[in-house]
Amino acid sequence: MSNFPNVARGKRGYDPAQVDDFLDNARAVFDGRAKGLAAADIRHAAFDLKKDGYEPGVVDAALERLEDVFANRERQAARSELGEKEWFGRARELAQVIVNRLSRPERERFSRVGLLKQGYSVEEVDRFSSRLIRYFSEGSAIGVEDVRTVTFRPQRGGYSEAQVDLLLDSVTDVMLAVR
CATH class of the missing domain: 1.20.1480 (hypothetical protein mp506/mpn330, domain 1)
Structure with missing residues (x-):
């Protein structure tokens, strides 16, 4: 369960289950328990809109920070590999x-x-x-x-x-x- 605020009652926001699943997968990849997610995948993440869902702006800001973390890790790995x-x-x-x-x-x-x-x-x-x-x-x-x-x-x-x-x-x- 994430700590994202929900949109105002009756409004549409990101589907909480999809966001939470995506972030759980990202956490597993980051921790080395899974593979297959890169900074570019985070940049292109999209979620269905659902009544009373998560506030899109807050989720997007978190995804941008997460992309930065993944990009930094990828950059360090590539620098080590390539020089x-x-x-x-x-x-x-x-x-x-x-x-x-x-x-x-x-x-x-x-x-x-x-x-x-x-x-x-x-x-x-x-x-x-x-x-x-x-x-x-x-x-x-x-x-x-x-x-x-x-x-x-x-x-x-x-x-x-x-x-x-x-x-x-x-x-x-x-x-x-x-x-």
């Missing part, structure tokens, strides 16, 4: 791939969905992409939380959500790798 130089070399390579993608001309950074389909707002994604370029090239302030929580309005004919989300996951990986 410091190789580890940072791979992080730099991934960062360069990201910068190459983001350096494309505005309105052409990602594939577009069909005119009748909803994608991410091109203008909003390009604006956030500019912030990421400044982060990678100038070291401007942007946190991993900003990347994890960014949202974009839907737009017909917008950018492919899958491509944008994959890039944001890669940015998060790089940020966690160099912490």
Whole structure:
């Protein structure tokens, strides 16, 4: 049983049984009693909404902290296995791939969905992409939380959500790798 607060009576929140099961599994993996859960899995965890469930914001914040712990452990293991130089070399390579993608001309950074389909707002994604370029090239302030929580309005004919989300996951990986 977790200590998460429930949403206001009659409102919908995360399914407590699913959250508790996920966290029990995470605890077992962390303690070495189970395998198969990585930081990326925590980042992508999703739960059904249920009347009187757990407060989503509180659960999400806990999952972000848990992802950080798992990412730190994975980073330490990879550094031990690969060596410091190789580890940072791979992080730099991934960062360069990201910068190459983001350096494309505005309105052409990602594939577009069909005119009748909803994608991410091109203008909003390009604006956030500019912030990421400044982060990678100038070291401007942007946190991993900003990347994890960014949202974009839907737009017909917008950018492919899958491509944008994959890039944001890669940015998060790089940020966690160099912490």
